[in-house]
Amino acid sequence: MKKTAIHAGSRVEGAPYSPGIAIGDFIFVSGQIPMKPDTKEVIRDDFEAATEQCILNIERILKAAESDLEHCVKVVVFLADMENFSRMNAVYTRYFGDVKPARSCVQVARLPLDVEVEIEAIAVKKG
Template identity: 50%
Template sequence: MKKIIKTDKAPAAIGPYSQAVEVGNLIYTSGQIPISPKTGDLVSGDIKKATAQCIENLKAIAEAAGCTLNDVVKTTVFLKDMNQFTEMNEVYGSYFVTDQPARSCVQAAKLPRDVDVEIEAIILKK
């Protein structure tokens, strides 16, 4: 059975999709871009702050599903510029300290709203 996960502590979907979908014991998030759910403003111009906002949005979705970032098993990071990998990775690593999830990181030609980073996750619900 499919269950839609929704929280006002993460940006609302800006298209015909859900913030996350729970199927069995897995939660699949939509890609989170650096939008502040409080203001609706984009966090731009600083890859570290943008990465932190993406992960804070994922954290809010995980919590809405009854999970934490420790339950994340896989992420995909999309970067506008792979030259920003080191800075993104520094912030990413501060959120996933132990038992890090599997991860893919790719450079994307263009991301929604022309952001520098987008991150999606698969979360295991225990």
């Protein structure tokens, strides 16, 4: 099977990974931090906006790979502080359909660029 890198304008110069990989009917999305892809601005002072930006970044990559959030089958959320769990869920539930993907949520000691949240996903192509 051919493996295809999906960038969708979210590639960070010099980063040793692909933002997304499509192989067969699956799309694997690398962990997305709350960085706006067009400006590289990192959202730091608004946890809800940061969570939303992570999800929007995933959505952008999935769209470039012929998929969308409805087709996510697995999501992993990394939080710098588990106290933000309910705040993350409040944003998260607005973006995923009635049949939510399988999900794990873990607290970590530190995230890239000292952000508070990072989210990765696995989806299937539409159709």
